[in-house]
Amino acid sequence: MNNMQLQQFPDSQTLNAAFAEQISAQLQDAIAARGEAVLVVSGGRTPLPLFQTLANADLDWSKVTITLADDRYLPDDAPDSNERLVKSALLQHKAAAARFVSLYAQADNAEAAVPELLSRVNGLPRFDVVILGMGEDGHTASLFPCSQELAAGLADDAADLLATNPTTAPYQRISFSKKRLAAGRAIYLHLVGSKKLQVLEQAAAGTDVAAMPIRAFIQLTTPELSVMYADQ
Ligand SMILES: O=C1O[C@H](COP(=O)(O)O)[C@@H](O)[C@H](O)[C@H]1O
Numbered sequence: 001m002n003n004m005q006l007q008q009f010p011d012s013q014t015l016n017a018a019f020a021e022q023i024s025a026q027l028q029d030a031i032a033a034r035g036e037a038v039l040v041v042s043g044g045r046t047p048l049p050l051f052q053t054l055a056n057a058d059l060d061w062s063k064v065t066i067t068l069a070d071d072r073y074l075p076d077d078a079p080d081s082n083e084r085l086v087k088s089a090l091l092q093h094k095a096a097a098a099r100f101v102s103l104y105a106q107a108d109n110a111e112a113a114v115p116e117l118l119s120r121v122n123g124l125p126r127f128d129v130v131i132l133g134m135g136e137d138g139h140t141a142s143l144f145p146c147s148q149e150l151a152a153g154l155a156d157d158a159a160d161l162l163a164t165n166p167t168t169a170p171y172q173r174i175s176f177s178k179k180r181l182a183a184g185r186a187i188y189l190h191l192v193g194s195k196k197l198q199v200l201e202q203a204a205a206g207t208d209v210a211a212m213p214i215r216a217f218i219q220l221t222t223p224e225l226s227v228m229y230a231d232q
Pocket of ligand 1: 082
């Protein structure tokens with residue numbers, strides 16, 4: 001069963017302007033209702049221009065906590081660290097006042113870092129806005145179809161986060177579980193490029209979540225997944 005809502009934009013500049021406005025309005029509503037807001041973002045290549053736009057949003061960022069849906073298990077100065085991207089593009093300008101919760105802790109490997117990271121994220125309230133990305137294999141966050149940990153990451157009784165070991169992508173990963181992400185008040189999927197739309201259509205046409213983990217979010221009903229898409 002697919003319940004997603006697709007918002008299609010003529011280009012990514014128009015998408016980013018509208019998306020940043022929507023996100024700030026939802027964070028503002030959360031602050032008005034509960035005194036704070038939690039924003040979960042993704043890494044990879046897609047979100048950079050969105051982050052640059054959102055960083056200038058007029059919002060009381062000091063009441064906003066930002067974390068990542070997932071990260072590569074890398075220190076924050078590594079070129080492929082999602083945290084590095086967030087710090088350099090989103091936690092700037094007005095958004096520099098936000099609190100950032102990192103998914104990196106120094107340990108022998110990602111699995112060994114999980115207990116400390118779990119205690120770091122345990123106190124976070126329900127996420128107000130979750131922005132997911134998607135890979136061409138249908139992975140989202142770091143819930144990869146190829147990884148042995150996928151079932152644990154998709155389980156209804158999953159812990160908030162886990163280490164994953166993709167075999168088709170570099171680096172060990174730390175990922176929030178489907179359960180924790182899907183409990184968000186608003187859940188978006190941010191896609192740019194026709195190849196990504198084809199992958200989404202392929203995902204929407206089937207039901208096997210293990211084959212394409214993004215399906216776990218396409219199937220959500222409360223809230224429905226909002227897809228923000230532009231061809232380029
Ligand atoms: O590895 C990752 O990939 C996905 C998709 O990234 P993109 O470069 O195709 O936009 C991303 O959502 C995730 O956060 C990241 O760790």
